[in-house]
Amino acid sequence: MSVTAAGEAPPRPGPMPWLRARLDDAWLETRVARTLVLDVPGWAGNDAGQHVDVRLTAEDGYTAQRTYSIASAPEPGRMALTVQRVGDGEASPYLVEEMRPGDELEVRGPIGGWFRWDAAWPEPVLLVGGGSGVVPLMAMIRERVRAGSRVPFHLVYSVRTPDLVIYTNELFALSRTTPGLRVDRLYSRAGLPDVARPPGRLGRDDLPPVTATAVPPRVYVCGPNGFVENATRHLQDLGHDAADIRTERFGPSS
Amino acid sequence: MNVVSRGFVGRRRDRDPRIPPGQYPERDFPVLSAGPTANVPLDRWRLDLTGADGTSRSLSWADLMALPSERITTDIHCVTKWTKLDTTWRGVPVRTVLGDVGDARYALVHSSGGYTTNLPLADLVERDAWVAFEYDGRPLHPEHGGPARLLVPHLYFWKSAKWLSGIELRHQDTPGFWERLGYHDYGDPWREQRYAGDG
Ligand SMILES: Cc1cc2nc3c(=O)[nH]c(=O)nc-3n(C[C@H](O)[C@H](O)[C@H](O)COP(=O)(O)OP(=O)(O)OC[C@H]3O[C@@H](n4cnc5c(N)ncnc54)[C@H](O)[C@@H]3O)c2cc1C
Numbered sequence: 001m002s003v004t005a006a007g008e009a010p011p012r013p014g015p016m017p018w019l020r021a022r023l024d025d026a027w028l029e030t031r032v033a034r035t036l037v038l039d040v041p042g043w044a045g046n047d048a049g050q051h052v053d054v055r056l057t058a059e060d061g062y063t064a065q066r067t068y069s070i071a072s073a074p075e076p077g078r079m080a081l082t083v084q085r086v087g088d089g090e091a092s093p094y095l096v097e098e099m100r101p102g103d104e105l106e107v108r109g110p111i112g113g114w115f116r117w118d119a120a121w122p123e124p125v126l127l128v129g130g131g132s133g134v135v136p137l138m139a140m141i142r143e144r145v146r147a148g149s150r151v152p153f154h155l156v157y158s159v160r161t162p163d164l165v166i167y168t169n170e171l172f173a174l175s176r177t178t179p180g181l182r183v184d185r186l187y188s189r190a191g192l193p194d195v196a197r198p199p200g201r202l203g204r205d206d207l208p209p210v211t212a213t214a215v216p217p218r219v220y221v222c223g224p225n226g227f228v229e230n231a232t233r234h235l236q237d238l239g240h241d242a243a244d245i246r247t248e249r250f251g252p253s254s
Numbered sequence: 255m256n257v258v259s260r261g262f263v264g265r266r267r268d269r270d271p272r273i274p275p276g277q278y279p280e281r282d283f284p285v286l287s288a289g290p291t292a293n294v295p296l297d298r299w300r301l302d303l304t305g306a307d308g309t310s311r312s313l314s315w316a317d318l319m320a321l322p323s324e325r326i327t328t329d330i331h332c333v334t335k336w337t338k339l340d341t342t343w344r345g346v347p348v349r350t351v352l353g354d355v356g357d358a359r360y361a362l363v364h365s366s367g368g369y370t371t372n373l374p375l376a377d378l379v380e381r382d383a384w385v386a387f388e389y390d391g392r393p394l395h396p397e398h399g400g401p402a403r404l405l406v407p408h409l410y411f412w413k414s415a416k417w418l419s420g421i422e423l424r425h426q427d428t429p430g431f432w433e434r435l436g437y438h439d440y441g442d443p444w445r446e447q448r449y450a451g452d453g
Contacts, residue, residue: 015451020257053448057256062264065276065335090265090278098261105259111449113435114288225285229397232290242290242367249285 018055018106019043023099024078029166033084033132034096035071038107045076046110048117048143049136049220049248052079055106056091066091069136069222069248070110073146079107082166084132115220115248119147124213126240127155128231130202130223131164133250137222138167145178152213154182158202158227160189202231210239222248272329273337274443280336285397288431292366292417293396301351301385301402302420306358313351318385318402321346326384328407330414331443342391345384345405348421355379358423362430363404366417370430372439373406373413375423381408385418410441410448 021038028034046052051069072080085096099105117125117140125144127137134157144153159165165185175183186206191199197206210216219240221231228249235245273279285291301313326343361375377383386405387394394400399416406414412432433439438447446452 015453016449018256055256056259056262056264058262058264059258061256062266063256063276064262064264064278067334094259094262099259100261103260104257106257111436225397229285229291236290242292245289247287247289249287 035082045074048139050110050112052107052109073142119149124152124217126217126219128221130227133223158186204234219245277337304422306423333410343386344388345386348383349379360424360427362422363415364420372430
């Protein structure tokens with residue numbers, strides 16, 4: 001334990017309890033991704049970009065814990081998660097396919113003091129998401145709208161194919177109605193007939209240089225590890241300082 | 255008592271006693287970092303060692319390679335819930351790197367890029383801890399902290415700082431990067447010390 005100059009221990013945060021959460025509503029975002037809206041009595045709220053630990057318990061006491069980003073703008077007592085099913089996974093197939101309104105699980109958090117955005121911050125924001133990595137970035141976009149922030153926001157969102165775009169309607173509507181919010185979508189495997197960019201993984205030309213905004217943006221990159229590695233390399237080539245780039249990596253390294 | 259999730263069955267494999275509570279086995283090797291991967295060329299690699307009295311010295315890559323290294327097989331545990339069993343490494347024991355540590359009680363470990371993490375010094379010199387530079391028989395990949403990272407298998411893996419650049423000995427404990435952002439000061443996986451305030 002650390003000791004201050006006066007010899008007193010600094011205040012320590014109290015334990016973070018598991019909270020009972022009840023599924024209130026749920027809908028599919030794509031064939032493989034589902035948003036779960038949870039009522040969580042006692043949940044104090046969070047910052048956009050933070051995540052929770054989720055605990056699932058079977059009838060015989062067997063448990064599994066996983067981490068999920070909060071998708072909704074911060075709100076006491078309630079949160080939305082968006083889970084994308086991993087083929088041979090243990091927790092995500094249950095959350096996407098089995099869990100019904102009224103069913104319960106446990107959450108604890110908020111966790112993550114680094115990959116978060118506060119609407120009081122004045123810098124422009126560049127969001128770079130791959131696949132389900134869009135989830136914490138969407139929370140930031142929703143929070144910008146909720147708080148009425150005017151800072152420039154630019155989302156570059158890469159998915160394999162158009163049917164895997166999460167939040168497709170909401171992103172389309174927001175990009176039309178929110179001044180200062182730009183949304184670019186990229187397809188890495190197969191695109192749409194009216195999209196000029198040939199499908200392919202995120203390249204340097206898909207990202208804005210550091211000079212695209214008057215002051216360098218805060219950059220948030222989230223997705224599978226290969227996506228994050230590739231994106232952060234291009235961003236640094238485009239002049240973004242490593243210290244301005246925050247990353248969150250979901251899933252395996254391949 | 256836990257809240258039961260109706261319809262959740264789980265994978266039901268035999269519980270491996272090497273896997274701490276709340277963890278699941280992972281065959282892949284996920285990458286977790288707060289920012290971009292650092293790339294440190296070997297000819298610019300330095301390990302700064304600072305004593306609690308402020309004296310310091312610096313090791314070059316050649317200096318590190320000249321020290322006796324060990325082959326290690328160990329399990330590693332990430333606070334994001336995965337455990338990887340039987341990983342193999344090569345590294346120099348931290349006690350060999352540090353030598354005489356005087357009466358210091360804590361270490362603040364530094365990485366290229368500014369990351370820090372704190373540990374009781376005893377966990378580095380009296381228990382198994384290495385400056386690791388090989389993984390699975392090959393030079394440690396930059397994504398995983400190459401050219402050299404700390405390897406402290408008995409604590410959650412955020413303590414095993416990647417892109418190791420300095421070990422600073424101190425009389426007093428000073429929280430590092432994640433420790434200041436809400437993670438546990440010590441981080442014992444067997445006691446599930448994930449976040450500040452956990453038992
Ligand atoms: C900070 C953080 C935030 C996260 N937020 C979200 C989120 O908002 N939405 C979301 O859907 N997921 C998120 N994840 C990933 C999530 O925690 C789980 O890893 C994922 O749901 C798979 O769990 P599972 O139990 O279904 O699969 P497991 O049983 O854990 O894994 C089965 C196999 O799938 C592989 N695998 C594990 N995770 C992934 C993945 N994400 N993609 C592809 N393959 C994988 C494993 O290597 C393993 O071989 C987040 C992870 C972290 C660390």
